[in-house]
Amino acid sequence: MGWGPAGQISRRAALLGGAASLAAATATGRHAVSASLRSEPGAAARLGLGDIAARNGIVLGASFAVHELDTPYGAHYAAAYLADVRSVTSELSFKMSVLRPTAGVINLDPADRLVDFAARNRLKLRAHTLVWNDDLPDWIHRLGPGEVELLLEAHTTTLMERYRGKVWAWDVVNEPIAPWDHLPGNLRKGPFLTALGEGYIARAFHLARSLDPTALLVINEAQTETDDENGRVFRTSFLALLKRLRAKGVPIDAVGLQAHLRSDRRYDFAVFKGFLDEIAALGYAIHITELDVNDSAFPADEKRRDAAVADLYRRFLTVVLAHRAVTAVTFWQLADHTSWLTYMARNESPNSRRRPRPLLLDDAFKRKPAWFAVESALKEMPPR
Ligand code: G3I
Numbered sequence: 001m002g003w004g005p006a007g008q009i010s011r012r013a014a015l016l017g018g019a020a021s022l023a024a025a026t027a028t029g030r031h032a033v034s035a036s037l038r039s040e041p042g043a044a045a046r047l048g049l050g051d052i053a054a055r056n057g058i059v060l061g062a063s064f065a066v067h068e069l070d071t072p073y074g075a076h077y078a079a080a081y082l083a084d085v086r087s088v089t090s091e092l093s094f095k096m097s098v099l100r101p102t103a104g105v106i107n108l109d110p111a112d113r114l115v116d117f118a119a120r121n122r123l124k125l126r127a128h129t130l131v132w133n134d135d136l137p138d139w140i141h142r143l144g145p146g147e148v149e150l151l152l153e154a155h156t157t158t159l160m161e162r163y164r165g166k167v168w169a170w171d172v173v174n175e176p177i178a179p180w181d182h183l184p185g186n187l188r189k190g191p192f193l194t195a196l197g198e199g200y201i202a203r204a205f206h207l208a209r210s211l212d213p214t215a216l217l218v219i220n221e222a223q224t225e226t227d228d229e230n231g232r233v234f235r236t237s238f239l240a241l242l243k244r245l246r247a248k249g250v251p252i253d254a255v256g257l258q259a260h261l262r263s264d265r266r267y268d269f270a271v272f273k274g275f276l277d278e279i280a281a282l283g284y285a286i287h288i289t290e291l292d293v294n295d296s297a298f299p300a301d302e303k304r305r306d307a308a309v310a311d312l313y314r315r316f317l318t319v320v321l322a323h324r325a326v327t328a329v330t331f332w333q334l335a336d337h338t339s340w341l342t343y344m345a346r347n348e349s350p351n352s353r354r355r356p357r358p359l360l361l362d363d364a365f366k367r368k369p370a371w372f373a374v375e376s377a378l379k380e381m382p383p384r
Helices: 010-016 019-026 035-039 049-054 066-070 074-084 109-120 145-162 191-196 199-211 229-247 269-281 302-321 340-348 369-380
Strands: 059-064 087-090 124-132 169-174 216-221 254-257 260-262 285-294 326-331
Touching: 049 059, 049 369, 059 074, 059 124, 066 074, 066 109, 087 109, 087 326, 109 124, 124 145, 124 199, 124 216, 124 285, 145 191, 145 199, 169 199, 191 199, 199 216, 199 229, 216 229, 216 285, 229 269, 260 302, 269 285, 269 302, 285 302, 302 326, 302 369
Parallel strands: 059 087, 059 326, 087 124, 124 169, 169 216, 216 254, 254 285, 260 285, 285 326
Antiparallel strands: none
């Protein structure tokens, strides 16, 4: 397939969607919530978590799903963000699976809507994620290596030109490590690796830097936190990759550590601090990018479970907030009922009476013990 000047190549239009489909995809209503919700009548006078964090230079945020604005609780959902965060991360809007569900279609409406919400409410935007060898629509798995290479370039260019100057941080590459694929460097198998080898990472970051020099460029990884063999393999493999990328001068500004903590895993946060030290020694800043607590192994009793979740947040954040390389902390949603863990539990065990309680607010957007644990950790962190 050739990719000559636009207009010659129907395949390019077929693959990426021509201007017409681009225009069609962006005609949509706008959902913004004015700052007045911050002063919603009856809103407690308590300082928001994002405001407390900002006093020490920490950008505190949460992932955001624009479809939640259309639910019966949409206004309360938005108000919870305006009260407590200074940044939002696209949980879905900037993923290939949403943007390009089929070849020849690009659906920018959810991304536009999130960019608009963040701009109108003066929130920093973390765009997650340009290149991920997972969660890809089937049609991408059917492309040849050459087409994948061109998709990486065209996709990155389309998004970063459209949102230039509006995105504070891009998760340029997500989850490059996957030990279960048993590949060299424990790299994750997928179309981008098949097409370009490990070089897909450098290609993406160099292109991203050229497209928006104002944005922070982040490489984001999961499963580096636990005190077990899996955590050790992830930390070792990811650190080795970070060293290779640094040695090649790949323009990465920050390392994203997802921190999906789990009640059924062991943690030694002194070991994790050592990992943070090693990342910082390479000259990277650190973003905690997807913090939540899977409470499935904590007691069924909600009071005890909430206390255990709060304690794990406190222990983790006490170590993380004391590390000067950490400049951003993002939760993976704010309220229990909008967590991916709740959606997953509803799908997997629809009849179970036990619902996950992983986050800071309950399903009435009321503060839980976890919220107060995070507030304390932020207030008690060493001043910067
Ligand atoms: O909205 C549709 C709904 O209409 C449909 O009925 C339903 C059918 O199952 O699917 C719904 O979309 C789902 C979407 O979440 C919203 O709930 C998608 O199938 C599902 O794949 C999607 O899962 C997301 C997942 O990433 C894959 O993109 C989760 O919400 C999201 O929290 C999760 O986030 C990932 C990070 O990107 C990377 N790190 C791990 C983290 C958790 O897995």
